[in-house]
Amino acid sequence: xxKSAIRNRFYTKxxxxxxxxIQLAFFAEANIVVLNGLSHEQVGQxxxxxxxxxxxxxxxxETKSVKVYxxxxxxxxxxxxxHDEPGxxxxxxxxxxxxSPQLLTLEPGEKAAIDFEVSVPQSxxxxxxxxxVIMVEGILPPDTTASTGGVKINTxxxxxxxxxxxxxxxxxxxxxxxxxELVKDGERNLLNVAVENTGExxxxxxxxxxxFSADGTSLGVFKADRRKTFPGTSITTSIPLEGIEPGxxxxxxxxxxxxxxxxxxxxxxxx
Numbered sequence: 001x002x003k004s005a006i007r008n009r010f011y012t013k014x015x016x017x018x019x020x021x022i023q024l025a026f027f028a029e030a031n032i033v034v035l036n037g038l039s040h041e042q043v044g045q046x047x048x049x050x051x052x053x054x055x056x057x058x059x060x061x062e063t064k065s066v067k068v069y070x071x072x073x074x075x076x077x078x079x080x081x082x083h084d085e086p087g088x089x090x091x092x093x094x095x096x097x098x099x100s101p102q103l104l105t106l107e108p109g110e111k112a113a114i115d116f117e118v119s120v121p122q123s124x125x126x127x128x129x130x131x132x133v134i135m136v137e138g139i140l141p142p143d144t145t146a147s148t149g150g151v152k153i154n155t156x157x158x159x160x161x162x163x164x165x166x167x168x169x170x171x172x173x174x175x176x177x178x179x180x181e182l183v184k185d186g187e188r189n190l191l192n193v194a195v196e197n198t199g200e201x202x203x204x205x206x207x208x209x210x211x212f213s214a215d216g217t218s219l220g221v222f223k224a225d226r227r228k229t230f231p232g233t234s235i236t237t238s239i240p241l242e243g244i245e246p247g248x249x250x251x252x253x254x255x256x257x258x259x260x261x262x263x264x265x266x267x268x269x270x271x
Contacts, residue, residue, distance in 0.1 A: 031061075032059075032064055042164070044118060046120055048119075053115045055113050066136060071083040074233060093163065100116075129230060131165065171199065172200045182271070188242065190239065192236050195237075196234035205257045206255070209251050210251060213249065250267075252266055
């Protein structure tokens with residue numbers, strides 16, 4: 001048990017979203033793949049421009065069509081996420097982005113590039129991080145087969161590629177702990193930690209927990225992988241607690257965002 005813990009279950013979401021349309025019994029292949037990552041982060045200056053590209057490929061054996069469009073992106077530690085119309089979020093950079101093409105067709109094995117340019121407005125008020133996503137979505141062909149009963153499932157896949165612009169080294173950085181929960185994953189204990197980015201810049205905290213016995217001896221430092229959080233968003237990370245016997249312990253929880261921005265809190269836990 002954890003003192004002052006918020007009792008919620010925390011979930012994570014992937015950037016790849018699946019849309020399923022139920023028809024008759026087979027699974028259509030999702031063969032469009034993104035080759036160069038789901039995140040493009042660069043530094044921009046007011047009045048400046050930069051260019052980049054998204055590389056995709058049709059890895060299947062049939063011709064595939066793809067549509068490309070912009071959305072804003074927000075997510076919460078509760079598992080909620082939204083892909084709203086571009087320009088909805090206060091820190092959206094969607095209006096800065098021009099991209100081409102908006103629609104393309106790829107033959108089997110063919111590769112293509114979606115080129116985009118980010119034009120940062122000339123404004124002294126810009127600080128910190130701005131972002132949106134370019135959506136790359138496969139288009140399902142119309143079903144021309146005759147219905148003979150049963151269920152057919154066609155699966156379309158879409159990717160949300162994050163386009164992140166940091167305005168120089170400007171903007172404040174701040175992180176708040178929202179809640180903790182100790183859960184069991186089989187025989188293993190996990191400490192779920194929810195945090196919110198309350199600053200102006202993107203943060204990529206690495207969570208660690210150092211556990212101490214009753215006599216003050218350190219029993220080790222336990223870490224979770226870094227995860228990204230934008231201003232006004234929140235995440236949950238899970239720290240595995242391997243090899244700790246049941247008992248009562250003091251611990252220090254640390255979120256290391258960079259060498260100048262480290263946030264910590266003391267906690268008590270009982271395994």
